[in-house]
Amino acid sequence: MTLAGTLEAAEAAAPVESLDVVARMLKEHLGAASVSFLITDFTGSSVVRLGAAGTVETGEPARRIRLRGTLYDDVIRSQRPRVEDRGESELVRVVAPVTSRGDAIGLLELFLPAAPSSQVMREIGETAHALAYIVIANRSHTDVYQWGRRTKPLSLAAEIQHRLLPASLACEAAQFAVAGALEPADHVGGDTFDYVIDRDTVQLSVTDAMGHDVDAALLATLVVGALRRARRAGEDLAEQARQADQAMHDHGRRGYVTGQLLRISLLDGRTEFVNAGHPWPLRMRDGEVQEIVPEIDLPFGLGLQASHSDTYRVQSLDLLPGDRLVMLTDGMLERNAESLDLSDLIVRTRTLHPREAARTLIGAMVDACDDHLDDDATVMCLDWHGVGNSRRDAATGADLTDASRPSRTGRHSPGP
Numbered sequence: 001m002t003l004a005g006t007l008e009a010a011e012a013a014a015p016v017e018s019l020d021v022v023a024r025m026l027k028e029h030l031g032a033a034s035v036s037f038l039i040t041d042f043t044g045s046s047v048v049r050l051g052a053a054g055t056v057e058t059g060e061p062a063r064r065i066r067l068r069g070t071l072y073d074d075v076i077r078s079q080r081p082r083v084e085d086r087g088e089s090e091l092v093r094v095v096a097p098v099t100s101r102g103d104a105i106g107l108l109e110l111f112l113p114a115a116p117s118s119q120v121m122r123e124i125g126e127t128a129h130a131l132a133y134i135v136i137a138n139r140s141h142t143d144v145y146q147w148g149r150r151t152k153p154l155s156l157a158a159e160i161q162h163r164l165l166p167a168s169l170a171c172e173a174a175q176f177a178v179a180g181a182l183e184p185a186d187h188v189g190g191d192t193f194d195y196v197i198d199r200d201t202v203q204l205s206v207t208d209a210m211g212h213d214v215d216a217a218l219l220a221t222l223v224v225g226a227l228r229r230a231r232r233a234g235e236d237l238a239e240q241a242r243q244a245d246q247a248m249h250d251h252g253r254r255g256y257v258t259g260q261l262l263r264i265s266l267l268d269g270r271t272e273f274v275n276a277g278h279p280w281p282l283r284m285r286d287g288e289v290q291e292i293v294p295e296i297d298l299p300f301g302l303g304l305q306a307s308h309s310d311t312y313r314v315q316s317l318d319l320l321p322g323d324r325l326v327m328l329t330d331g332m333l334e335r336n337a338e339s340l341d342l343s344d345l346i347v348r349t350r351t352l353h354p355r356e357a358a359r360t361l362i363g364a365m366v367d368a369c370d371d372h373l374d375d376d377a378t379v380m381c382l383d384w385h386g387v388g389n390s391r392r393d394a395a396t397g398a399d400l401t402d403a404s405r406p407s408r409t410g411r412h413s414p415g416p
Contacts (some may be wrong), residue, residue: 001025001026001029001123001126001127003126003130006022006025006127006130006134007130007133007134009021009022009025010022010130010134010137010138011137015138015141015142016138016142016144018134018138019037019050019131019134019135022127022130022131022134023035023036023037026110026124026127027110029123030110030112030116030120030123030124031112031113032110032111032112032113033091033111033112033113034109034110034111035108035109035110036049036050036108036109037049037050037098037106037107037108037109037131038050038065038072038106038107038108038109039105039106039135039145039148039149040076040104040105040106040107040149041064041148041149041150041151042149042150042151042162043151043181043183043359043362044067044104044169044181044355044359045066045067045068045359045363046064046065046066046067046151047064047065047067047072047106047107048063048064048065048148048149048151049063049065050144050145050148064151071084071093071095072095072107075095075096075097075107076097076104076107076356077352077353077356079097079099079104079353080097081094081095081096081097081121081124081125081128082094082095083115083116083121085115091111091112091113092111092112092113092114092115092116093109093110093111093112094109094110094111094112094116094121094124095107095108095109095110096108096109096124096125096127096128097128098128098129098131098132098135099128099129099132100129100132100133100136100168101168101170101171101172101173102170102171102172102177102179102353102354102355103132103168103169103170103171103355104170104355105131105132105135105136106131106135108124108127108128108131110124136167136168139167155188155213156214156217157184157187157188157212157213157214157216157217158184158188158217160214160217160218160220160221161182161184161188161190161191161192161217161220164192164194164220164221164224165180165182165192165193165194166180166193166194166195166196169181169355170353170354170355171195171197173197173202173266174385175202175266175269175384175385175386175387176202176264176382176383176384176385177353177354177355177382177383177385178195178202178204178354178380178381178382178383179353179354179355179357179358179380179381180193180195180206180358180378180379180380180381181358181359181361181362181378181379182362182376182377182378182379183331183362183365183366183373183376183377183378184373184376185212185331185373185374185375185376185377186372186373186374187212187213188212188213188216188217188376189208189209189211189212189216189331189375189376190207190208190209190210190211190212190216190217190219190220190257190376191206191207191208191209191220191329191331191376191377191378192205192206192207192208192209192220192223192224192378193205193206193207193327193378193380194224194227194228195380196231197266199266200265200266200267201263201264201265201266202263202264202266203231203261203262203263203264204261204262204263204327204380204382205224205227205259205260205261205262206259206260206278206327206328206329206378206380207220207223207224207227207257207258207259207260207278207300208257208258208259208278208329208330208331208376208378209223209255209256209257210255210256210257211255215255219248219252219255219256219257219301220257222247222248222251222252222257223244223247223248223257223259223300225247226240226243226244226246226247226248227240227243227244227259227261229243230243230244236263236314237261237263237272237273237274237312237314238274238312238313238314240261240274241259241261241274241276241297241300241311241312242303242311242312244257244259244276244300245276245300245301245303245311245312247300248300248301249301249303252300252301254301255301256277256299256300256301256302257276257299257300257301258276258277258278258279258299258300258329258330259274259276259277259278259299259300260273260274260275260276260278260281260327261273261274261276262317262325262327262382264319264384265387266387267387268387269319269321269384269386269387270316271316271317271318271319272314272315272316272317273294273314273315273317274297274312274313274314274315275294275295275296275297275315276296276297276298276299276300276312277296277297277298277299277302278296278299278329279328279329279330279332279333280292280293280294281325281326281327281328282325282326282328282342282343282346283318283319283323283324283325283326284323284324284325284326284346284347284350285320285322285323285324287347287350288347289342289343289346289347292317294315294317295313295315297311297312297313298311319384320384320386321384321385321386321388322384322385322386323383323384324346324350324354324357324381324382324383324384325381325382325384326342326346326361326379326380326381326382327379327380327382328342328361328377328378328379328380329375329376329377329378330375331365331373331374331375331376331377331378332361332365332377332378332379334365334368334369334373334374334375334377336368336369336374337365337368337369339368340364340365340368342361345360345361345364346361349361354381354382354383355381357381358379358380358381361379361381362377362378362379365377
């Protein structure tokens with residue numbers, strides 16, 4: 001099973017059957033009793049097993065397998081395959097991560113007649129990596145993958161909200177790793193996050209629309225659309241913010257949206273941002289968390305001089321290699337969760353990949369609110385490695401050698 005052969009076979013199949021084709025190839029090649037793919041749901045707290053195309057009943061909710069405390073959870077967090085061999089003539093279970101650029105798409109699970117050799121483990125790992133690209137290439141052509149990520153029916157507002165998020169909720173590059181997580185409230189509150197990597201910059205945004213449900217989702221759609229339009233036209237942060245504000249004035253029905261825009265040069269590390277009435281970001285450096293206190297401009301839709309380019313001030317942000325930056329919405333500051341110490345939790349999750357750190361922060365908020373949020377809770381977590389080859393650990397300030405770096409698939413050691 002070569003990588004080229006795997007991809008060729010998947011491409012020759014219908015989009016909904018591409019994973020099944022690869023699973024059958026792997027099953028025959030390794031003599032496996034079974035091979036299956038499990039996809040992570042929207043929350044990242046569970047997985048759903050996708051069976052053969054003909055057996056997927058998309059008319060029913062997907063059957064959720066909770067991750068906490070399972071082998072699946074261990075594999076996703078560590079991003080390392082695991083082998084479970086109980087002996088006594090039982091089948092050997094192998095679970096491998098299906099990940100692309102830090103985005104944990106799902107898991108590949110096999111049951112083998114005997115413990116796998118190192119060569120077999122390499123083949124499984126390569127196939128799992130190929131599956132990530134197969135999912136990415138095919139998920140725009142079928143709803144099966146979307147169905148698998150929904151362990152409960154989405155409201156109309158939630159459907160709109162999820163379509164505003166980036167296709168991949170995490171990404172890694174040489175200079176940084178970034179991930180976002182969002183937990184909708186019982187009545188969706190209009191939170192969004194976004195990121196994009198250009199040739200010379202990485203840009204991030206977090207926004208929070210006023211109100212709840214469809215009205216909030218529509219305001220979020222308006223602002224995200226305006227920001228993306230300006231960004232894709234090559235505009236700077238000030239102009240992106242101005243156009244978002246103008247769109248709200250023109251079409252926002254007297255609503256408003258708070259937001260924070262961030263732009264980092266991948267050439268020299270220079271960082272700038274705009275704060276439009278949004279909660280302040282948190283930065284962890286040398287094991288200490290500090291709140292960054294910026295100059296605050298009005299939320300989008302409340303600007304008094306929307307036609308003036310200087311309505312929104314572009315500010316510099318001190319960001320050094322090894323820093324972790326956490327951007328959030330006010331749902332993470334709910335009064336119902338006063339017992340949750342975000343700064344302490346950020347420190348305690350310092351060894352986790354941003355993907356897992358963001359999910360842990362969101363999970364702690366949900367637990368603190370007894371699974372009922374009054375407002376959406378959103379977190380974006382950015383680890384800045386710097387433009388050179390060296391990195392510092394945000395907790396200790398120590399240099400990290402190439403040997404200790406996580407791989408592009410996000411292999412960090414699990415946190416506490």
